[in-house]
Every structure is written in structure tokens, then in C-alpha cells.
Amino acid sequence: MVALVIALALFFDFTNGFHDTANAMATPIATGAIKPKTAVTLAALLNLVGAFLSTEVAKTVSGGIIREGTDGVQITPEIIFAGLMGAILWNMITWLKGLPSSSSHALFGGLIGAAIAGIGFGSVNLETLMQKVILPAIFAPLIAGLVAYVCTRLAYALTSRHDPETGSKLTQKRGGFRTGQIFTSSLVALAHGTNDAQKTMGIITLVLIAAGTQAPGTGPQFWVIAACAFAIAIGTYSGGWRIIRTMGSGLTEVKPAQGFAAETSTASAILASSHLGFALSTTQVASGSVIGSGMGRKGTTVRWNMVGKIAVGWLFTLPAAGIVGALTALLVNTGVVGVLIAAIAGTGAVLFMFFYSRKSAVGHHNAVEVEEAGQAVRFAKKKAMARARAEAKAKAKADASAKANAKAPSSPKAEAGPQAPADADATNSKETQR
């Protein structure tokens, strides 16, 4: 049982990694700062480094929500098994949908569901749940969004260049932000490693303690740290391209300066929160930042219906993972056969989703429509855009006049004046028809 739980925990770590690659690497990929393959490699390496840097979070993250210890209930490996099952399945579903949802919430949800089903309602500490999960879920995107908004405004204000005499706009030359993005996104990846690999370490340590192979109150053992670090790094490397697509181009169009501001806010929010003891979800912070930076730049639209979809996904994370966790806990409680059934059903579901995803594969080649002109001269691109716009306008005009032509015959006694040429056209076309 312990071995099974450890394997499952490492698999959860893997899904966590590939679910969250998007947080760090979606915006630099979208702006063309880093090539997709390079980006995931970089993120994987930094996750690996980050996982080794600190084990502080491992001791605190998963603790407290379920009353454990002498006065509470005993967490069994079975409960953790069920909780992990819920978390993994929800991660896979949201990945299939391309929704960036919080892996830690899925984990909490799964554990809570499993504890309620396996032990009872009293096992859940509601106040801690409120404090550790629900409040951060509201404030993480708010804080990150606000900071990203301020930073985006700041970045654009500081780099906007006008000619002092004529007041006309000069070339803005914001290309430097693209280089900066490489560093900021690396920082996010590092922060993710210090944060998220810890959760799995905490879980495995919890199991080892529960099974009596490790003394209570001790930190994670070295092989646990190494295994978790590699699991999350491999997961990151395999890349959740579907979520990268959502974060990189689904929410808003990202320009280098925006991406820089968003990533800086994400990194500082994650690092500040994990250091100051108010844990925020990496995914929610990152999504909030992208939305905030989208609002900060003039002329950008935030796709609010996508934001709504993501928000609904967040609302469902806790209960959905909880239900799966609860069902698994009920199965597991029936004995060895139940465990086997749960394990086989879980593996089957994961495999099914994997093969289902093959039908519409999203890979590094098509995750985000990268601005190919990213490395080219901005000026030329702007001209091209202006030309395209002019052409589109001309086309729209042509369409409009064509419509007018089409309408003209249906109302033959059209008013004189501006409609006259259209009328003339219409008569012309009628004549040619004859």
C-alpha cells in the first residue's frame, strides 16, 4: 500500500509539473521570447533546482486542514491514496479542457473528500480550510492581477517616447523586454519548483510517518526530495501544451512588456506568499497576472468568457476532486479488492483521457501562434499591420457597397442622393443579367 501511494504521489507530481508549465512559460512562448522546446527544458531544469532549494513548504502545506495527530484522527495511507486519485483525475480533466486550475486545490479537495468519506465530517478543519484554500483562492488572482496591472502601466509609461518638439510618437523600442522575459519566466519556474514539488514531498513524508517507517516530526528524506524533484521536472518537460495555449493566447494578447510585467508580478507574489506564510496558488497567481497585464495595456481586450470558464473550473476544483476522492475512499475501505478496483479504474481513466487527447493533439508546434515576426524588425511588422488594416477596411467598404447593390433591387424606389451610385450599379448589374 505504501509503495502504491508513493508511486501515485510521484505521478501526481508529474501531472502537477505538466499542468503548471504554462504558468512560467506561456507568456514568453506567446511573445516569441523563447522557443517552445527551449522554454520547457529551461522550466524543467529550474523546477529541479527549485525543488532542492527549500523544504520549508513541505512541512506546512498539507498540514492542518485535516485534523491529524493525537487529538484528531489518524490519517491512513488509504485516505491519502484516495485523495491523490481525486487530485490526479481532476488534473487530467482540466488539462484535457486546457484550463489552468490549481493543482494544490485539487490535492486539498481530494484529501478532504477522502477524509469525509473515510472518517467523517469532523475530520475536516473548516477554519483552516477557509484560511488556507478559500480566501487565498479569492485573493491570489486579485493581488496578482492588481500588481500586474500597475506594473504594466508603469512599464508602458516609462518607455513611451514622444518627440519633445512635435509631440509625435517615436519608435518605442521595447524589444529589451523580450530578453527580460527570459529571466522573469525563469524566476517563475524556480518559484514553482520551490513551491509545488514540496507538496508531494509533504505527502510522501506523511505516508512514511503514517506507516511507521519514519519518525514523526522529521523532514523529508533525501531520496524523497530527489524523486519529487525529478518527477516534477519530467512533468514540466513534457509540457501541458493545451494549458499553455490558454494562458498564452486564450486570455489576452501578450506583448513582451506585458509579459515581463505579468511574470515579475507572478514571481514576486509566489515568492512573497510562500515566504511570508500565506500560501497562494501558483496557477491562480499566474492567471491573475496575465489578466491584469491585459487590462493594463491600452488597446488590449481581455477575453472575459475564457476568464469565466477558468473561474468556473476553479469553483469546481475542490468539490470535483473531493467527490472522486470520496468515492475512491469508499472503494478502498472495502478491502484489498476495492484498492485494486480503484487503482485499475484510475489508471484506465488516465489512459482514456490520454488517448482521447491524441485526437486533437496540441504540441509544441501548434500550442501558440507565435509571432513569427518576433525577432524581425518591429517597424516593418507595424507597417504590415497597418497595410492589412487598410486592406481590411477597403474590403469592408467593398462588401458594404456590394450589400447595398444587392439590397437595391429589392427596394427599387430607393432615395436619391448618396444611394444614387448604388442604384446605378444595381441597374448596371441588372442589365448585364439580361
Add this chain to the structure above:
Amino acid sequence: MKWLELLTVAGATLIAASTVVTLYALGVRLTAIAADASQPSPGLKRSLAYVCFGLCGAAVLFGLYLIIPYFSK
């Protein structure tokens, strides 16, 4: 409830992020100015830009130093 912690986190995030962004944006702007054709002292502007980038990097490293427990203990 840990409202104070929440406020601290929000404040720290805002300060850290805006420091880094301000420094980097200044650097970007100074580089842009230095590259202008009619510029009396491009060398000075360029070196100022590098100072900004350097300070930005230092700010990030200082943040990491604060966070990694290996150093702060």
C-alpha cells in the same frame, strides 16, 4: 484570520514587482535613447542603462537571498 499576513503579502508583492519593473523599464528606455541618432552622449546613457539592469538583477538576487532558507539561517 490572517488579514495582516494577507496585507503583507500584497504589499511585498507590489513593492518587489514594481521595483523590478521600474528598473528594467528605465534600462530599456535608456538603451533606446542611447541608440537614437541625434544623441550628445550615447556612452553615458548606455552605461546608465547597464546600471539599471544591474540594479534590477541585484534586486532579484536579494529577493532570492531572502527566500532561500539556506542563506537566511
